[in-house]
Amino acid sequence: MAMVNRPQFLPWLPPIGRKTLFALAVAFICFAFAFPVLWLILTSLRPESGVYYVHRGTEFTLASFAEVLSDERIVAAFLNSALISTLATVFSLLVTVSSGYMLSRFTGPASRLWFGTIYVFRCVPYISWVLPLYFVTQSWGLYDTYTGLLLPHIAVHICFFSWLMKGFFDGIDPSMEYAAMIDGCTRWGAFIRVAVPSALPAISALAVLCWLFTWNEFLFALILTGNRVPVITVVMAQFVTEMGLRWNLMAATAVMALLPAFLIALFGQKYVIRGLRI
Amino acid sequence: MRPAARFAAGFPKTGNRFDSGEAMAAISLSKLNKHYGSLFHAVKDVDLEIADKEFVALVGPSGCGKSTTLRMIAGLEDITSGDIRIGNKVVNHLPPRDRDVAMVFQNYALYQHMSVYDNLAFGLRNKKTPEAEIRTAIDRAAGMLGLHDLLQRKPKQLSGGQQQRVALGRCIVRNPQVFLFDEPLSNLDAKLRAQMRIEIKRLHAEIPTTSVFVTHDQVEAMTLGDRVVIMRDGRIQQIGTPLQVYGKPANKFVAGFIGAPAMNFIDVNVRSAAGVTSVEAEGLRLTIGPADAAALAIHSGRRVIMGMRPEHLSLGAGAPGLGFDAHVEVVEQLGSEILLETRVGNASITAARVPAETAIARGDQVRLSAQAGRLHFFDPETELPIS
Ligand SMILES: Nc1ncnc2c1ncn2[C@@H]1O[C@H](COP(=O)(O)OP(=O)(O)O)[C@@H](O)[C@H]1O
Numbered sequence: 088m089a090m091v092n093r094p095q096f097l098p099w100l101p102p103i104g105r106k107t108l109f110a111l112a113v114a115f116i117c118f119a120f121a122f123p124v125l126w127l128i129l130t131s132l133r134p135e136s137g138v139y140y141v142h143r144g145t146e147f148t149l150a151s152f153a154e155v156l157s158d159e160r161i162v163a164a165f166l167n168s169a170l171i172s173t174l175a176t177v178f179s180l181l182v183t184v185s186s187g188y189m190l191s192r193f194t195g196p197a198s199r200l201w202f203g204t205i206y207v208f209r210c211v212p213y214i215s216w217v218l219p220l221y222f223v224t225q226s227w228g229l230y231d232t233y234t235g236l237l238l239p240h241i242a243v244h245i246c247f248f249s250w251l252m253k254g255f256f257d258g259i260d261p262s263m264e265y266a267a268m269i270d271g272c273t274r275w276g277a278f279i280r281v282a283v284p285s286a287l288p289a290i291s292a293l294a295v296l297c298w299l300f301t302w303n304e305f306l307f308a309l310i311l312t313g314n315r316v317p318v319i320t321v322v323m324a325q326f327v328t329e330m331g332l333r334w335n336l337m338a339a340t341a342v343m344a345l346l347p348a349f350l351i352a353l354f355g356q357k358y359v360i361r362g363l364r365i
Numbered sequence: 366m367r368p369a370a371r372f373a374a375g376f377p378k379t380g381n382r383f384d385s386g387e388a389m390a391a392i393s394l395s396k397l398n399k400h401y402g403s404l405f406h407a408v409k410d411v412d413l414e415i416a417d418k419e420f421v422a423l424v425g426p427s428g429c430g431k432s433t434t435l436r437m438i439a440g441l442e443d444i445t446s447g448d449i450r451i452g453n454k455v456v457n458h459l460p461p462r463d464r465d466v467a468m469v470f471q472n473y474a475l476y477q478h479m480s481v482y483d484n485l486a487f488g489l490r491n492k493k494t495p496e497a498e499i500r501t502a503i504d505r506a507a508g509m510l511g512l513h514d515l516l517q518r519k520p521k522q523l524s525g526g527q528q529q530r531v532a533l534g535r536c537i538v539r540n541p542q543v544f545l546f547d548e549p550l551s552n553l554d555a556k557l558r559a560q561m562r563i564e565i566k567r568l569h570a571e572i573p574t575t576s577v578f579v580t581h582d583q584v585e586a587m588t589l590g591d592r593v594v595i596m597r598d599g600r601i602q603q604i605g606t607p608l609q610v611y612g613k614p615a616n617k618f619v620a621g622f623i624g625a626p627a628m629n630f631i632d633v634n635v636r637s638a639a640g641v642t643s644v645e646a647e648g649l650r651l652t653i654g655p656a657d658a659a660a661l662a663i664h665s666g667r668r669v670i671m672g673m674r675p676e677h678l679s680l681g682a683g684a685p686g687l688g689f690d691a692h693v694e695v696v697e698q699l700g701s702e703i704l705l706e707t708r709v710g711n712a713s714i715t716a717a718r719v720p721a722e723t724a725i726a727r728g729d730q731v732r733l734s735a736q737a738g739r740l741h742f743f744d745p746e747t748e749l750p751i752s
């Protein structure tokens with residue numbers, strides 16, 4: 088692998104020039120991605136009067152955070168989002184792990200039918216699920232309930248993440264499970280006691296992805312919930328009112344909503360990446 | 366490994382199934398067939414009787430259905446038709462866990478998330494064996510295989526050879542009726558492979574257990590097997606002791622597959638005149654001894670395939686009527702001997718066992734001679750031996 092002669096970027100430049108250019112390009116891309124987040128954090132720290140000239144003011148305050156946290160509805164939204172994300176992750180993983188395993192190890196008609204089904208749903212644009220789901224939740228009396236939001240999320244997780252899980256299991260040598268079956272396990276026992284523990288890093292990585300997916304999800308939450316089940320993404324958008332935009336509050340809420348992802352990036356990144364790679 | 370080997374040599378065989386006089390574990394396959402899908406016939410009418418405590422090596426080129434056969438014995442693969450008996454009991458539909466077999470896989474198949482100790486204990490724990498007994502069994506197996514220092518490690522922290530020894534230990538600990546091996550040495554380097562071969566041989570002597578050993582390497586098969594089974598395209602070609610399959614191959618395929626370097630095949634014409642039978646090809650004319658002459662005489666005037674093993678060719682004049690001139694094309698110096706690739710007419714012939722000190726070079730003309738009674742003849746149509 089080492090000595091492959093790849094075509095070089097700007098071959099007429101001296102190596103130092105290439106390195107400098109490369110560094111500049113990386114810096115620019117990082118900045119382009121980081122800038123909105125930095126701006127958001129700055130905005131959240133400005134007093135209400137300062138939000139339109141974030142770049143100029145020198146006055147900083149945590150008042151917006153205090154105001155947001157004293158709003159019961161926002162606190163409830165945080166709790167709801169966390170609860171729904173966690174429940175959706177737990178329930179969907181139960182299905183995703185076994186369905187990914189089935190897709191990876193079995194080739195019978197049942198497996199092919201299941202594969203076809205989730206493939207079809209996977210191909211349908213996400214947004215076109217929303218309206219049918221709205222009518223279904225309405226008619227089943229699930230509109231604006233935990234269940235009414237939870238079930239669609241679980242379904243989406245299953246369709247989106249069974250694939251990933253199949254990939255993980257494809258990467259695990261099945262002879263370990265055969266050994267287990269010879270060593271006294273049933274097929275199911277070999278799955279639970281050998282395949283799942285070996286896939287645990289991948290499963291934890293997937294759990295993080297599932298959790299963040301639901302935590303960040305906006306469309307379903309907007310359409311399928313009303314006032315009874317506020318979730319954070321929707322509540323955040325509601326700072327846009329007829330009276331005007333409450334930028335500072337919106338930014339403060341957004342910064343707090345970024346925290347879980349931020350913490351995972353900080354402490355769990357290594358594990359997530361390792362898990363996604365097995 | 367050395368201390369462990371010494372320890373094992375003096376190891377009392379307590380707790381062994383054979384001391385308590387349990388059932389015999391012969392394996393019998395009859396008319397065994399396996400189809401994958403509707404088109405692919407992977408194993409065809411396999412009949413095989415394996416005696417209790419016998420070590421059978423199943424050998425053949427890659428893709429010939431060895432693993433499939435083994436996996437059917439283990440119960441990992443459904444059988445399409447036929448019967449499998451283990452110890453006189455038909456096990457066709459028994460799941461693997463009820464067959465009392467143990468298996469070693471090519472890629473070791475250790476449980477990655479468990480320590481070596483837990484790997485070894487896994488099978489016994491499934492049988493609800495008391496922990497104290499498990500400890501004794503593991504201690505014994507670890508002693509035999511030199512695993513004592515590794516028991517707390519995870520498989521990832523072991524070398525390939527160590528992992529394969531753990532896999533062997535996992536089988537021994539369970540004390541099953543049958544050991545199945547699916548190319549267990551293929552992932553090891555040549556030196557380690559030779560070591561492990563001896564280790565497996567020693568284990569079988571210490572714990573005599575019915576064993577089926579699958580390999581594509583004929584050297585492994587010959588050195589390990591009490592009997593060797595040669596397969597091709599899903600069919601058994603020959604079953605016999607290593608000497609039988611080497612000395613009396615059942616067809617041209619077996620003759621070419623067993624033995625290294627491989628047997629030379631030359632198309633020859635048979636000539637029988639005045640009571641003397643000879644075979645001829647371009648640049649070659651050999652007089653056939655009385656043993657083969659009778660069988661060959663009826664093929665007089667026809668073309669047959671002659672097989673000569675490289676190790677049965679020697680440099681020099683040899684017996685009258687068995688020598689021929691050869692043009693040296695490649696000289697392979699092995700230190701202990703020289704391998705010669707030569708050309709005779711339009712056939713290429715390999716000769717082994719040329720003394721290492723012989724002064725010989727590419728382009729030389731040498732005289733080679735065959736050994737009387739060591740020639741093989743095959744019918745070009747059926748590829749069956751003529752005798
Ligand atoms: N699950 C399977 N589905 C279809 N064909 C298979 C399957 N397993 C093995 N085969 C085919 O059966 C033949 C025999 O395979 P195998 O028994 O693994 O050969 P080997 O002698 O190398 O161990 C091969 O041609 C292989 O491609």
Ligand SMILES: [Mg+2]
Nearest residue numbers: 431432433548
């Ligand atoms: Mg194989």
